Amino acid sequence: MTAGCSKVEEISDYSEIPEPADSLSVNEPANTDADFDDSCYIYNQLSDKEKEYYDIxxxxxxxFEDKAVFPEALDPELLRKLYISVYYQEEELFWLSSMFYRPASESDSLILSYRFTKEESAQLQAEIDAETADIFSSFDENTSDYEKLKCFHDRLVLNCTFSMDTDYANTIYGALCDGYAQCEGYAFAFDYLCRLADIDCFTVSGTNSDGALHAWNVVKLDGMWYNVDCTWDDPILDPVDEDFVRYYYFLAADSDISGVTHFPDNTYYSYPICSSDENYYKREGYYASSADEGVTLLANAAADALKCGSKNAAVRFSDEKAYKDAVTKLFDFGGIKQVIKFANDSSDVKVTDKKYVRYLNDDELIIHITMIYE
Incomplete structure (x- = not known):
C-alpha cells in the first residue's frame, strides 16, 4: 500500500502558523444545503464572496500572473482556504505551485508561483491532450459512465508508477504522460478525466491511518457518491508486476475506508456521504455471501481474466465468516488448484497450478490471486 503526498507549503512571516479560524466565510455563511448542485461540489460550499475571490x-x-489582486484586504487564513481550494479543485492548472505565500497581515493580493513557464506548460498540455484523446477514442455513445470510470482507473494504475522524485509527480502530466506520480498526481488525473467525461468528481486531501498526507477522489455514479483511490490500487510490488491491477479502492463506500484507512481533512469543507455498497465486485458479479459461492466466483473470475489476457482474479465477501472459511477452503484444503483448473479448462491460454501469488485484504474481505502463465 503506497502512501505519502505533498501538501500546500506555506511561507510566512510568522514563527508559527496559527490554527485555522473557526469561521472563514466572507459576509455570509458557506452553503451547507445538501440539495445544492453537485457539480463543483467544493466550490459550491463557498459563500458568494469566497467564490468571487476563488475565481480571481x-x-x-x-x-500566469505574478499575483492575484482582490477588491479588498483579506485575512491570511481566508487566503489560505481560497488558495488550497483552487489548488486541489483546479487540477488542470498543473503549472500552479503548491507554495502558498502567507501574508503577515490582511492583504489585498496574493503572490503566485509556478512549476513551469507558460511556454513549458503549453508543450506539456499538448501531450496531455494527445493522451486524453487516445483514452476517449475507445468510447462510443454506448459506453456507460461506469465503463469510463473503470477505464480511467485502469489506465492510471497500469501506466503510472508511484514516485515522489520527478518534477511532475503532483500533476496530471505526471500521472497521464510521464508515467510517474504520487497520490496528488493520480487523484488530479482521475479528476481531470472525469471532468472531461462530464462525471462529477473532486479531489479529497487528508491523511492515511499512519498520519501521512494523502489524496484520493470522490466520484458520483448513478446518483450515488463513491470513493476512488487509484494510488492505493497501484501498489509497489517486489518483484515488479507491470500488469497488476486491483479494485480494492474503486467505488468504495465510506464504511470501507473513511476513518479506517483514509481520513479526509474537514477543516474547510464537508464531503458527501458515500453510502452505497454497489462496489466493483458487486457490479462485476464477484461478490459472495458464502465460502462455497466465493470459491465458485473466484474460479469464474480467474477464467474471465485468462480470456481477457489478464492474470488477476478477485472476489469479495459479504461477511467475515464467509471470507475466512473461503481462505481455509482455498489455501489450506487445496481448493485453489480447482480454481486454476477451471480457469485453464475455460481458456486456450494456460497458467501453472504449481505457483501463484495470493493477496488477502482482511479489512475489505477480498481474496485476490495473481496467476502465472506456463
Whole structure:
C-alpha cells in the first residue's frame, strides 16, 4: 500500500502558523444545503464572496500572473482556504505551485508561483491532450459512465508508477504522460478525466491511518457518491508486476475506508456521504455471501481474466465468516488448484497450478490471486 503526498507549503512571516479560524466565510455563511448542485461540489460550499475571490485566484493562475489582486484586504487564513481550494479543485492548472505565500497581515493580493513557464506548460498540455484523446477514442455513445470510470482507473494504475522524485509527480502530466506520480498526481488525473467525461468528481486531501498526507477522489455514479483511490490500487510490488491491477479502492463506500484507512481533512469543507455498497465486485458479479459461492466466483473470475489476457482474479465477501472459511477452503484444503483448473479448462491460454501469488485484504474481505502463465 503506497502512501505519502505533498501538501500546500506555506511561507510566512510568522514563527508559527496559527490554527485555522473557526469561521472563514466572507459576509455570509458557506452553503451547507445538501440539495445544492453537485457539480463543483467544493466550490459550491463557498459563500458568494469566497467564490468571487476563488475565481480571481484561478483566473490569475490561468494567465500566469505574478499575483492575484482582490477588491479588498483579506485575512491570511481566508487566503489560505481560497488558495488550497483552487489548488486541489483546479487540477488542470498543473503549472500552479503548491507554495502558498502567507501574508503577515490582511492583504489585498496574493503572490503566485509556478512549476513551469507558460511556454513549458503549453508543450506539456499538448501531450496531455494527445493522451486524453487516445483514452476517449475507445468510447462510443454506448459506453456507460461506469465503463469510463473503470477505464480511467485502469489506465492510471497500469501506466503510472508511484514516485515522489520527478518534477511532475503532483500533476496530471505526471500521472497521464510521464508515467510517474504520487497520490496528488493520480487523484488530479482521475479528476481531470472525469471532468472531461462530464462525471462529477473532486479531489479529497487528508491523511492515511499512519498520519501521512494523502489524496484520493470522490466520484458520483448513478446518483450515488463513491470513493476512488487509484494510488492505493497501484501498489509497489517486489518483484515488479507491470500488469497488476486491483479494485480494492474503486467505488468504495465510506464504511470501507473513511476513518479506517483514509481520513479526509474537514477543516474547510464537508464531503458527501458515500453510502452505497454497489462496489466493483458487486457490479462485476464477484461478490459472495458464502465460502462455497466465493470459491465458485473466484474460479469464474480467474477464467474471465485468462480470456481477457489478464492474470488477476478477485472476489469479495459479504461477511467475515464467509471470507475466512473461503481462505481455509482455498489455501489450506487445496481448493485453489480447482480454481486454476477451471480457469485453464475455460481458456486456450494456460497458467501453472504449481505457483501463484495470493493477496488477502482482511479489512475489505477480498481474496485476490495473481496467476502465472506456463
Amino acid at each position: 485566484i484561478r483566473d490569475a493562475a490561468l494567465n
